[in-house]
Amino acid sequence: MFEIYLILATCFLLSICFLITNNLIYIYHQLKFLKKIEETINIMSIENQHILYIAKIYINRKQWLDCITILEFYMKQVRINELIILVQYYNYIGLCYQSVNIYTIATKYYLKAYNKAPFIKQTLKNLVNIYKLSGDIESASHIHQKLTDLNENRNT
Structure with missing residues (x-):
């Protein structure tokens, strides 16, 4: 039973990490573009x-x-x-x-x-x-x- 809990928790945390990573990449590209425009x-x-x-x-x-x-x-x-x-x-x-x-x-x-x-x-x-x-x-x-x-x- 504990293994199932760990698997479910890992899947949940992986999906959250994926969403956070995508948002960070999106923000990075925005900032990079704004920096290019600023220059x-x-x-x-x-x-x-x-x-x-x-x-x-x-x-x-x-x-x-x-x-x-x-x-x-x-x-x-x-x-x-x-x-x-x-x-x-x-x-x-x-x-x-x-x-x-x-x-x-x-x-x-x-x-x-x-x-x-x-x-x-x-x-x-x-x-x-x-x-x-x-x-x-x-x-x-x-x-x-x-x-x-x-x-x-x-x-x-």
Whole structure:
């Protein structure tokens, strides 16, 4: 009986060690990437994909103000032909405000993303969610209908 207990305890501890090791590796890669960005000579020339990755790191760490600050700063650097990047910036900023329960500002940023590119599913989903959270069921159902129509058009 004692052997079974040891086997079960070992299996449990091995799974915990595996999860901890994976998280440590993930954190190591994040820190390595941030260090590489920090060593960049011209801070204004950081690629947009790197900025989005940094924003995701801040979101995962729940550092909302840092995420908003970096995205607002680099939003001014986005070229006109990089519309999708700008929409992602707006969506991430809206997510940050939504996470701290500032729904009016989150709605403003989601609507900016929607106005730039009205056919991006993630933006429509974010709008439906924020309207539901703020109690505007009519607007949520209207946007949800647009999302449904968009899904039906892509399937046909």
